[in-house]
Amino acid sequence: xxxxxxxxxxxxxxxxxxxxxxVNHPLVEKYDFNKxxxxxxxxxxxxxxxxxxxxxxxxxxxxxxxxIGFDSGIKVIHPLTKEKIPVWLSxxxxxxxxxxxxxxxxxxxxxDFDFAKKYSIPIKTVVVSTDSTKQKKSELFEExxxxxxxxxxxxxxxxxxxxxxxxxxxxxxxxxxxxxxRLKDWLVSRQRYWGCPIPIIYCNSCGTVPVPEHxxxxxxxxxxxxxxxxxxxxxQATDWxxxxxPKCNGPATRESDTMDTFVDSSWYYLRFMTPKCDSHxxxxxxxxxxxxxxxxxxxxxxxxxxxxxxxxxxxLYSEGLSPTTEPFKNLVTQGMxxxxxxxxPETGEYVKPADVEIENDIAYSKxxxxxxxxxxxxxxxxxxxxxDPSEIVSEYGADAARLYTLFKAPPSNPLEFERKxxxxxxxxxxRLLILAKNAxxxxxxxxxxxxxxxxxxxxxxxxxxxxxxxxxxIESSCFNVAVAELMKLTNAVFSTPISQNVxxxxxxxxxxxxxxxxxxxxxxxxxxxxKDKTVDLDIDKIFWPEVDEKALHKEEIEVVIQIQGxxxxxxxxxxxxxxxxxxxxxxxxxSVIFKNYVKNSLVKKVIISPKRNLINxxxxxxxxxx
Numbered sequence: 001x002x003x004x005x006x007x008x009x010x011x012x013x014x015x016x017x018x019x020x021x022x023v024n025h026p027l028v029e030k031y032d033f034n035k036x037x038x039x040x041x042x043x044x045x046x047x048x049x050x051x052x053x054x055x056x057x058x059x060x061x062x063x064x065x066x067x068i069g070f071d072s073g074i075k076v077i078h079p080l081t082k083e084k085i086p087v088w089l090s091x092x093x094x095x096x097x098x099x100x101x102x103x104x105x106x107x108x109x110x111x112d113f114d115f116a117k118k119y120s121i122p123i124k125t126v127v128v129s130t131d132s133t134k135q136k137k138s139e140l141f142e143e144x145x146x147x148x149x150x151x152x153x154x155x156x157x158x159x160x161x162x163x164x165x166x167x168x169x170x171x172x173x174x175x176x177x178x179x180x181x182r183l184k185d186w187l188v189s190r191q192r193y194w195g196c197p198i199p200i201i202y203c204n205s206c207g208t209v210p211v212p213e214h215x216x217x218x219x220x221x222x223x224x225x226x227x228x229x230x231x232x233x234x235x236q237a238t239d240w241x242x243x244x245x246p247k248c249n250g251p252a253t254r255e256s257d258t259m260d261t262f263v264d265s266s267w268y269y270l271r272f273m274t275p276k277c278d279s280h281x282x283x284x285x286x287x288x289x290x291x292x293x294x295x296x297x298x299x300x301x302x303x304x305x306x307x308x309x310x311x312x313x314x315x316l317y318s319e320g321l322s323p324t325t326e327p328f329k330n331l332v333t334q335g336m337x338x339x340x341x342x343x344x345p346e347t348g349e350y351v352k353p354a355d356v357e358i359e360n361d362i363a364y365s366k367x368x369x370x371x372x373x374x375x376x377x378x379x380x381x382x383x384x385x386x387x388d389p390s391e392i393v394s395e396y397g398a399d400a401a402r403l404y405t406l407f408k409a410p411p412s413n414p415l416e417f418e419r420k421x422x423x424x425x426x427x428x429x430x431r432l433l434i435l436a437k438n439a440x441x442x443x444x445x446x447x448x449x450x451x452x453x454x455x456x457x458x459x460x461x462x463x464x465x466x467x468x469x470x471x472x473x474i475e476s477s478c479f480n481v482a483v484a485e486l487m488k489l490t491n492a493v494f495s496t497p498i499s500q501n502v503x504x505x506x507x508x509x510x511x512x513x514x515x516x517x518x519x520x521x522x523x524x525x526x527x528x529x530x531k532d533k534t535v536d537l538d539i540d541k542i543f544w545p546e547v548d549e550k551a552l553h554k555e556e557i558e559v560v561i562q563i564q565g566x567x568x569x570x571x572x573x574x575x576x577x578x579x580x581x582x583x584x585x586x587x588x589x590x591s592v593i594f595k596n597y598v599k600n601s602l603v604k605k606v607i608i609s610p611k612r613n614l615i616n617x618x619x620x621x622x623x624x625x626x
Contacts, residue, residue, distance in 0.1 A: 001027060003076055003087070004099045009108065010169070011161040014150040015126035017116065018104035019076055019087045020069065023047055024095035027087075031072065042070050049091055067092045067115060079174040080151070080165075090115060106140075113140045126150050127158060186308060188260050191232040193224055195258030203245035203252040212246050218254070232256040266309040267316065269327070281316070287323040294477070295328035296411075298336070306331065332477050335414040337405075338376040339385035345373050352384040376416050387417060399518035400425040406479035406517060429521045431490055432510060436525035439500070439507035455497045460551040462492050463506050467545050470513050479517070486513060504529070509545040559584065561593050562616035569593040581608050588615050 003019060021027060023046040033043040045068060069090030076085050092111055093102055106116035107125040116123050127145045144158035153161045169175045189198060197218040199211035211218055221240035226233050234256040235241060245252040273286035297305060309327055316322035342351040342363050351372055357364045363372040379386045392401045403425045409415045466489045473482035493506050511525035526542075556572040571591045577583045585606055588594055598619065605618040 001030075003027060003101050004175075005101045005103050006099055007103055009105070009158075009162075010165045011144075011147060011150075011153075011158040012105045012108045012126055013078075013080060013103065013165060014147075014153070015105040015107050015124045016078060016085060016103045017106060017122045017124055019085055020090040020093045020102050020104050020112075020115070021072075021087060022093040022095040022100040023049075023089055023091075025100045027074070028089065031074070033072070033089075039070050039072075042068055043089070046089060046091055067111075067118070069115065069119065071119075079169060079172060086121075088115075088119075088121075108140070108142055110140060110142060124149070130157075188263050189255075189257035190260050191230075191257055193220065193226065193233045193258065195261060196264060197234075197258055198255040200255040201243060201245060201252045202255070203248065203250060205250055206245055206247045206252075209245055209247055209252070215246070220258075232258075234258070262305055262308060266305065266312045270316075270322065281321050290322070291324045291326055292328045294330050294332055296332045296334060299333045301333070332411055334411050335409065336378045337415045337417055339379050339387060339417045341375050341377045341383045341385045342372045343375070344370070350383045350385075376414070379417070387419075392419075392422065396422045396426055397429075397520070399429055399521045403429070403483055403518050407483040408480070410480055411477050428487060428490065429518060431494065432514065432521060432525060433528070435490070435493060435503070436507045436511065436528040439504040440529050440531060456499055456502045457551075457555075459492055459496050459498050459502055459506060460548070461554065462489055463509055464547050464549075464551045467509060467513065467547050471544065474516060483517060486510065486517075512542055512545050515542050557613060559588070560612070560614045561588055561591065562614060563594075563597045564619060565616060568597050578613075579610065581606075584608065584615060588617075 003021065003025075005019070007013070023043070033039045067090065069088050069092075072087045072089055074087040076087055077083070078085055088104070092115060093100060102112075104112045104116065104121070105126075106112040106121060106123040108127055113123070115121070125139075125141065126147060126149050127141060128148055129141060129143070129145045147153050147156050147158065147161050150156075150161070153164060156164065166177045170177070197220060199216060199218050201209045201211060203209055221234070221237045223239075224233055224237055227236070234254075241254055241256060243252055243254055244250065269292055270282045270290075273289055274280070274283045277283050295306065295309075306328075313322050313327040314325065317325050340353075342353065342356045343349065344351065344365070351365060355366050356372060357366050363374050364370065365372055377383055377385060389401070396404075400422055404422050405415065407425065408417075408421065466485050469485050470482045473479070473485065489506070489510065493503065498506075507525065508529055511522050511529065514525070515522040522542075554575050557575050557578050558570050558572050560570045561568050569591075571588060571593065573584060573587050577587070585608075589603075594617070598617065601619040603617050604620040607616040607618065608614070609616075
């Protein structure tokens with residue numbers, strides 16, 4: 001007999017010390033465990049657990065206190081080491097997962113580890129951390145690392161061993177690599193009115209009959225009454241519910257459940273591009289827009305909705321209705337917006353902010369005067385920590401609220417909302433409006449152009465660096481970094497003497513870069529900069545500012561000097577000398593820094609790192625100036 005197992009970690013196969021199978025495994029039928037007094041009771045218990053609902057069974061399989069098992073007495077031969085491995089029956093192996101059998105690698109799987117500890121099964125470590133040589137062999141280590149005690153594969157990385165061991169097993173005809181999709185049955189029906197009707201008709205004579213294609217779509221009735229009795233509201237719409245069978249024309253009823261909205265949103269992006277096309281799902285012209293550039297959703301969407309959307313798109317692709325195998329190019333899982341909550345420690349009851357008093361960062365109940373627990377949690381009405389967006393927009397403006405949201409945290413991280421931080425973004429936007437206003441006026445100071453040559457160069461270089469950086473950050477969804485770059489440029493403009501021409505150039509570019517982040521203030525800036533002209537503020541006419549490559553050129557480059565690997569200071573050299581190792585070494589050795597630290601020591605080796613703008617002097621003598 002052979003026992004088929006499925007594993008995602010072939011690199012740990014040399015650490016197998018047991019096999020675990022479910023009580024429903026075909027091998028179990030060949031043995032009578034009821035006759036053995038040592039196994040009879042636990043075997044019966046395992047069989048009883050088969051009827052446990054799947055969700056509860058999975059929950060129980062994660063808790064070692066609920067896991068039971070016994071050694072069946074059966075031995076299997078390890079395909080690579082030829083060792084005899086004991087087969088255990090266990091409740092933590094579910095019959096509906098993989099093959100109903102798993103290889104027990106207790107050193108590298110938490111459930112195998114707990115099971116082995118409970119029943120004193122040997123634990124063999126075959127993968128160790130690449131960061132630590134002191135890892136104990138009895139420790140659980142589930143990450144990728146370096147293989148040990150694995151025959152010819154010892155010393156290989158987990159990634160390399162994954163392929164090498166898989167190929168070896170395939171060459172021995174013991175197994176093969178495959179891809180398993182964990183897509184479960186999807187319950188799409190809902191007992192509610194708002195949803196697409198399921199196009200099915202039930203007939204006493206013909207059974208379940210699909211609605212003919214020429215009768216699609218099935219439209220919802222208008223004269224619906226929503227009650228609080230429960231069940232589908234469509235069952236009350238008798239005129240709509242009762243119909244004729246498409247096959248025999250006899251009396252029949254429609255399906256009264258509607259589809260979950262996930263069904264619609266799993267493919268509606270296709271129709272967004274061609275909403276008025278009646279002949280095709282999507283026109284050939286619109287197909288050029290696919291796949292969708294960015295899919296944004298909460299982490300729960302990445303597990304459910306994204307999977308279903310990919311599944312439906314794959315079906316549409318196989319039918320020639322979608323031009324791409326994958327519907328989306330990139331996934332951005334957004335973090336939750338959190339706010340402070342106040343709770344009574346003893347009961348966990350949430351307290352309204354209006355009933356809370358703060359002293360020295362400690363919260364007290366106004367009613368009981370007792371200390372409350374402060375924590376950051378997802379906004380919710382029941383937790384009394386929600387914030388009305390319209391109230392924020394009314395007080396601070398839509399753009400300030402938008403910038404705050406983008407700047408406070410990266411999109412994938414939780415955002416801890418604090419009202420007091422919004423005022424800083426109001427000040428930033430006001431500075432931009434002042435910049436636009438000043439840039440549109442004549443030069444009030446009448447400074448000489450020559451006085452601002454260096455300031456102009458520095459600010460123009462920073463401007464063009466910012467244009468490149470902000471574009472990259474927005475494309476990468478790093479909006480917080482993009483806003484920070486604009487703030488940095490704004491500070492430079494206000495603190496550096498520059499000419500009016502440069503001030504105008506910066507203000508115009510800032511207005512354009514600001515448009516995706518704060519469109520209202522962006523348009524106000526453009527109006528101020530063109531107050532004497534007619535300016536078209538159509539979104540299609542606001543182009544991203546172009547980069548001036550010449551302005552990016554630096555006359556001087558800062559180079560860090562290290563002595564014996566320790567940073568001692570830096571010098572500035574002409575940019576044309578960058579790449580000239582001989583010239584760089586000469587200037588570094590002539591610097592005060594070199595002379596102060598090296599003194600009479602001899603240079604043994606010079607190491608230059610162009611990418612880091614760094615030069616390191618390795619000395620023969622250990623006597624180095626301090």
